[in-house]
Amino acid sequence: MATGLMGGTFDPIHVAHLIIAEVALEQCGLDRVLLVPSARPPHKSEGGVSSIEDRIEMVRLAIEDNPRLELSDIETRREGKSYTIETVREVRRVLGPNERICFIMGADSLTQLSSWKAPEHLLDEVEIVVVGRPGVDERDADPAALERVLVLDSPLMEISSSRIRWLAREGRSIRYLVPPAVESYIREKNLYS
DSSP: OEEEEEEEOOTTOOHHHHHHHHHHHHHTTOSEEEEEEOSSOTTSOGGGSOOHHHHHHHHHHHHTTOTTEEEOOGGGGSOSOOOHHHHHHHHHHHHOTTOEEEEEEEHHHHHTGGGSSSHHHHHHHSEEEEEOOTTOOGGGSOHHHHTTEEEOOOOOOOOOHHHHHHHHHTTOOOBTTBOHHHHHHHHHHTTTO
16 A cells, blocks of 8 residues: 655645645555644644644545545644654554555745754655645755655645635635635634634
8 A cells, every 4th residue: 555644734724735635646656645634733833723623624524525535633642742753653653564655745844844853764754745836946955855755746836724714814705725615614613714
């Protein structure tokens, strides 16, 4: 089996996340992609993120029609900050040593990889798959890390969760930026008002 691992705050999950997961499935020959909402993201302030329960539900709603995308709540079962290396090691423990695991990240994250916990170990534990981001040149990343990653051929999308939150807060349309079920959930829960 080959598994993609895609972590993120997913506040909210949006169509670019889903497109990236689909491109990774195809281009990396994956059997599935696990989407892992970060329970306590280390690079975000505590009060600046929607509840993990809301973010998990939005991911569940977004992927319910795609059997190759799976929700993982693995980070909700750990105390403290949600560090990628710890999540990767836990996934490896659960899936076993023979599972091929590809960690999917944006080029912006790759350029900041040196600030992550144990980045050198992350490169040893999984294959890193990078998705381009508008205005970010992955060649700005650490050359040693760049040598060990696969850059996907995917469309560059200027969709961001922060922009979606702002639009929702302003009462503007978020249609086509998030799946319809996620849009309904945001509106029903008044998430970003």
